[in-house]
Amino acid sequence: MPLEYALQFRGRFPDPGPWKLPRSFTARLSEPLGISELPVQRVRNSKRRPYAFNIMVVGESGLGKTTFMNTLFNAPLTEDRGPKTLSASKTVAIDPTTYELTEDGVTLQLTVVDTPGFGDQLNRETNFEPIMDYIDAQYERYLQAESSQEMRRNIRDNRVHALLYFITPTGDNRLKDLDIEFLQRLCTKVNVIPIIAKADTLTAEESAAFKKAILRDLEKYDIRVYPTAHAEDRENIVDLERYMPFAVIGSDDLIDVGGKKVRGRSYRWGHVEVENDKHSDFVHLRELLIRSNLQDLIETTQTVHYSQYRSSQIRDKGRPESFLACDEFYESRIENAKRSLADDMQRKEDEMRQMFVARVREKEADLREREEGLAMKRQQMMEELEKMRRNLEAEENTYNEMVKARNMKK
Known part of the structure; x- marks a missing residue:
């Protein structure tokens, strides 16, 4: 090939087809040109x-x-x-x-x-x-x-x-x-x-x-x-x-x-x-x-x-x-190829979208799990800090009592 x-065929350089014309633009005539006589000319020529x-x-x-x-x-x-x-x-x-x-x-x-x-x-x-x-x-x-x-x-x-x-x-x-x-x-x-x-x-x-x-x-x-x-x-x-x-x-x-x-x-x-x-x-x-x-x-x-x-x-x-x-079947083959290529691209796009959604959900689940782990760790650290604060307050009270008792002896 x-x-x-x-x-x-792969669509990198699309071909409009052997009988297709480039895109045209509509223009209005300011005066009659005689275009309406073209079918009459064709009929006259076809009789020859x-x-x-x-x-x-x-x-x-x-x-x-x-x-x-x-x-x-x-x-x-x-x-x-x-x-x-x-x-x-x-x-x-x-x-x-x-x-x-x-x-x-x-x-x-x-x-x-x-x-x-x-x-x-x-x-x-x-x-x-x-x-x-x-x-x-x-x-x-x-x-x-x-x-x-x-x-x-x-x-x-x-x-x-x-x-x-x-x-x-x-x-x-x-x-x-x-x-x-x-x-x-x-x-x-x-x-x-x-x-x-x-x-x-x-x-x-x-x-x-x-x-x-x-x-x-x-x-x-x-x-x-x-x-x-x-x-x-x-x-x-x-x-x-x-x-x-x-x-x-x-x-x-x-x-x-x-x-x-x-x-x-x-x-x-x-x-x-x-x-x-x-x-x-x-x-x-x-x-x-x-x-x-x-x-x-x-x-x-x-x-x-x-x-x-x-x-x-x-x-x-x-x-x-x-x-x-x-050949007369050229356009149909090209159209079928384009349609097949479009369907294949759509299928791949759907697969990629589904894969992306699955990965996003997987990532979200992982992040949620990590967030829950961090929350639990934070809770544990807060509890430890609260415990250390209470211990520190107890030691501070003990120290204050000892200082007060010492001052009383003097």
Whole structure:
């Protein structure tokens, strides 16, 4: 551990932190300066660069993932490649495709990472490795860019910001073993959002019961999903959490409902509307992914999952702790160290105070004992003096009588 970090850690040279500013003083403006336009400038500048959002789609074949993504972003993102058989996919493939979406001057570079072949093999033990390797590879690529000249430029962010995991709508009172194992492995690496696919195959009662069973298994197996486990802005997700896991429907077709064209599916018994919250949770999932928490998903990937990967990589290379001073956990570690040091100092101060009080009491007892001894000795000396005074008076009386008797004889 370097000496500078050790001295900072011990509090001799306190560090305000990598992003903290020195103390400021309030000054009043005599005239408007235009500071209120700074947010407008930031918004205008932010529109110049496209936003990057990378979303991975995982689930067994036949759950309508492709159709759902087309419905979610109101654009034909992917084409149907036809059904796959068990023998057609020997392993899970990773298929990222980037699309550029523009709305009101804001450009979104959307990368959809498909995982064809997931769950299609008889032996599913190796289904997780390609997905985990891809996520780690993007973290490693970003870490290498931070350590190179690219740090001075705009680093292209290829990290997976959200993973949509499609659950088969079986209606059982539990998750399948494949779902549990996948969610346990990936929930600590990426923002996982569980989705019940093809919700129109379940009745309202079956969907509610299946949701409760999934939530019960998530808690039982300590599976941390987004937004419950990681979202920072709790106010925006309180209303959305009650719909988790989201039961959704996807459709590329427009149907006529009351003279209005809407996305949905028609059946002999009626029709199902994609954007009708009575029929599915599609609108609430889109609200979470795009309108309310897209930026939070990107920030959570940076501050939680990537920071954990970066810290582990740095420690594995034998780098000192001071190298992590710019890490997101730096301030929390320093605050914890300061709090621990303060608690230790308080404990030592209490021990010293108790020791001082004990010694004072011991000294007081010793002084009291000595005072009592001196008082007793003084009493004894006074008694001896009184006795000597009486003896002296007796001898003086005897002497006076002898002198008087002698004078009488003369």
